[in-house]
Amino acid sequence: MRFSTAMQRFATHLLALILGVVLTFGTLRVSSSQADPAPIAVSPVENSGTLVAQLTPSSQGSFVTKAIAQTGAAVVRIDTARTVETRRPPMFEDPFFREFFGDRFPEQMPQERRVSGQGSGFIIDTNGIVLTNAHVVSGADEVNVTLQDGREFEATVLGSDPVTDLAVVKIKGASNLPVxxxxxxxxxxxxDWAIAVGSPGGLNNTVTLGIISTLDRPSSQIGIPDKRxxxxxxxxxxxxxxxxxxxLNAAGEAIGINxxxxxxxxxxGFAIPINKAKELKDILAAGKEVPHPYVGIEMRDITPELAKRSNENPNSTFIIPEVEGVLIWRILPDTPAAKAGLRRADIIVEIDGKPVKSGLEIQNIVEESRIGQSLTFKVRRGNDSLNIAxxxxQLQNR
Known part of the structure; x- marks a missing residue:
């Protein structure tokens, strides 16, 4: 009897334990099926430019999704073509070649070939004004634009500026376009977040995500000194x-041009700041030349220590004043600097009363000046201090 009662109690406890396990397992399954992990999205913080992570339902998508939904339709692919003429190879002019082969080759052997290119752009006006790079459309005699929805249009280059690598293109016969x-x-x-949109390798509507790594990176530091x-x-x-x-930034606004x-x-990677494009887009759209003042010098930053070290070098070709400033390394011929009387080995210490310590400072001062308006360069030449106007x-393609 005791054995029977004990068995009954054991069976009761065992049943309760089994039911508890089953109910617990069922609860875990329901919880996991009804509550997917919430993705992390971001929203801008007022007046800070930084981003704070927040949990939002997955149905709302990420900030990238929202940015592309706002802007993606206005990003276009640009296909270009140009005709290149080639003449016969220089070896045809070699006397030995002509003696061996005779005159079986004509004096001129012009050949033409079509060269195609591809890039991206984005619409900034409902009537089809597109911003892009100058090198995308450089020399093109045929420009075609493909919209995100697949429509294709002919286009024309309204203006281009190689110095800033900016160009404005007009889509023909289009209106009410997304911007x-x-x-x-x-x-x-x-x-800050950075979203790049374009058509790399012809793959339209490609989106990549990163951050802003550095601000104000000079063109001279990245190997393209011909840009300003x-x-x-x-x-x-x-x-x-x-x-x-x-x-794009996190809000889907263009803050640069790749x-x-x-x-x-x-x-x-590097992008032209959009504020520079804002300054020049109307000038380019009107087909006007963008003003780029220049003086025509090559420069090296210098300190008294560097100048002293150079002067102590027996192989040095000239004596450098041991002051802080910017060394004129070379004067380009037939330029404003040459005409004004600046010389190699002069040290520029001031411009219009403002001390200068780097070539970048001088470039910025000249770029912000006006063509034909004098700048006063204070230079050290040997033991003399001179003011030279x-x-x-206007900078030309030299």
Whole structure:
């Protein structure tokens, strides 16, 4: 009897334990099926330019989804073509070649071939005004634009400026087009989100995500000294074909124009700040030349220590004044600097009363000056201090 009662109690406890396990398992399954992990989205913080993570339902999508939904339709692919004429190889002019083969080859052997190119751009006006890079449309005699929805249009280049690598293109026969909102690149901070949109390798509507890595990166530091720009640097993937496409902020506003990459590195891309494009877009759209004052000198930053070290070198070809400033390394012929009387080995210490310590400072002062308006260069030449008036001229493709 005791054995029977004990068995009954054991069976009762065992049943309760089994039911508890089953109910617990069922509860875990329901919880996991009804509550998917919430993705992390971001929203801008008032007046800070930084982003704070917040949990939001997955149905709302990420900030990238919202940015592309707002702007993606205004990003276009640009296809170009140009005719290149080639003449017979120089070896045909070699006397030995002509003696061996005779005159079986005509004096001129012009050949034409079509060269195609591809890039990106983005619409900034409902009537089809597109911003892109100058190098995307350079020399093109045929320009075609493809919209995100697949429509294709012929286009024409209204204006192009190689110095800033900016161009404005007009889509023919189009209206009521989507536009890209333009942001304020001066408000960007290192670490802010950066979204690159374009057609790398002909793959339309490609989106990559990164951050702003550096602000105001001088063109001279990235290997393109013929440009006069300070770039936004980003690690958002930029590839051939991205050129001319927008770099967006977290709100979907264009804050840059994707332009260049570092060929020997990964995750180093550069974009023209959108505020520079804002300054020049109307000038380019009107087909006018963008003013670029220049004086015509090559420079090296110098300190008293560097100058002393150079002067102590027995192989040095000239004596450098041991002061802080900017050394004139070379004077380009037939330029404002040459005409004004600046010389190699002069040290520029001031311009219009403002001390200068780097070539970048001088370039910025000259760029912001007016063509034909004199700038007073204070220079040290040997033991003498001179004030020389230099009138900047329009920079040409030298």
């Amino acid at each position: 890209t909102p333009l942001g304020d690149s001066d408000r960007m901070q290192v670490g 720009l300070n770039f936004l640097q980003t690690d958002a993937a930029i590839n051939p074909g991205n050129s001319g496409g927008p770099l 332009t260049a990459i570092r060929a020997n590195a990964t995750g180093i 230099v009138k900047p001229a």
